[in-house]
Amino acid sequence: MHAQIPREMTAIGFDAPGGPEVLRPETVPVPEPGEGQVLLRVAYAGVNRPDVAQRQGAYPPPPGASPLPGLEVSGTIVAVGEGLPREYIGERYCALVAGGGYAEYCLAHIGHCLPVPDDMPLAEAAAIPETLFTVWHNVFERGWASDGETLLVHGGTSGIGTMATMLGKAFGLTVITTCGDAAKCDASRELGADLSINYREQDFVEEVKAFTGGKGVEVVLDMVSGDYVARNMKCLAEDGRHVSIAVLGGMKADVNMAVVMSRRLTLTGSTLRPRSDAFKTLLAGEIEKNAWPLFEDGTLRPVMDRSFPLAEAAAAHAHMEAGDHIGKIVLEVAGG
Structure with a gap:
């Protein structure tokens, strides 16, 4: 790990399944990237229906995935795992992840990341991967x-x-x-x-x-x-x-x-979350070639509903379950 990366971070977890109120901030170790993985300092995390299902106890994370909710993030790469060039550090990416998005730092497979152009707001970038891949x-x-x-x-x-x-x-x-x-x-x-x-x-x-x-x-x-x-x-x-x-x-x-x-x-x-890393990498490649250019040049932009601070994830879930939202709900972590 690098000196500027703390050992611990704030994340949103829950002890037992239940309503939105079971979500609460907790302090957990910052994960270390393994082979082919990057560590993102999270700017925003998308909120999705599967997160609600997971909180209710109906959609457990696949084996090996983070137990924390959160299937998509945007942010800056701050560390790389074995086999990846250090040139990635400092670059802005969004990513589809199998869990762990509701946190200050999140691991992502480099093959499941999409580059965020300079003029794309990070809040919008976090609102794209899960729905775009799906x-x-x-x-x-x-x-x-x-x-x-x-x-x-x-x-x-x-x-x-x-x-x-x-x-x-x-x-x-x-x-x-x-x-x-x-x-x-x-x-x-x-x-x-x-x-x-x-x-x-x-x-x-x-x-x-x-x-x-x-x-x-x-x-x-x-x-x-x-x-x-x-x-x-x-x-x-x-x-x-x-x-x-x-x-x-x-x-x-x-x-x-x-x-x-x-x-x-x-x-x-289909369900996307339990699919193999190799499958998601192939899917990301297809998307980067065919659909991502439309987001990069601003032809398409995600429809944004509203943003909640990370600590208010429970309110974000309640808002989603109320059903009045139009478009995407995101959690603001570091912002930017």
Whole structure:
């Protein structure tokens, strides 16, 4: 370790699963980078739904990952592990991490880092990796979305929803979103959604059919699961792809396999966190080549909701669970 790096740091942890109030600051050792790893002095950490699930006891960290919550950070590299050049030290990066983001220092695999341009605010940089990696893999790689196709995204104003809308539009997709109220529908349309459906007042199946002239959509990005799956399938065009990334509405679904066969549907899904370092490195490479330039030049910017100080992580979680946010919530650690 280097002289300017302290031995201990403040991080956010919890003793037992529970509501937002179980989150509290604690003092823990600063981790040391291993082979292929960098140590980031964290400027900001993104807050994501999986962090809430982890706090509730429903999404444990994978083996070997930090037990601390936090799946994305931005900051400055202050130390490098074996096999990495010292030239990285002092450079600004954001990173997808398997845990440990809610802290003053965080380890990241160099292959899971993206360079932050000088004119990109570090708060925005911290709000990108988790949703960008998730959407890129699930919409474009698993869902095979391609230019001219239509994508249905549930939760249009969530971090995932806003990223899927922006990326979809950037790559030539027609995007339909669902949201829980008129204001969120307006916000989703302002972000580029071609149609935003208030699911509390409208039947999204009927609205999708009307909008697509009965054809349906090629891809559904679903974080609800449960009874949404059967309804989503009614929205799919022939040869459509249904991609699940969360089970907010329940893990079980009734699926009519005769419909899957007759319409040649594909049902797939994934979780990113437990995937191998090698897989995430390949994914980061694809993103750096295809999507990151749009963020580097300012064509795309993450939709920011608000920032909370690291010590107020509990309030940030309560804010996310209240469901009123539009875009990304971040924790300010060192700022900058």
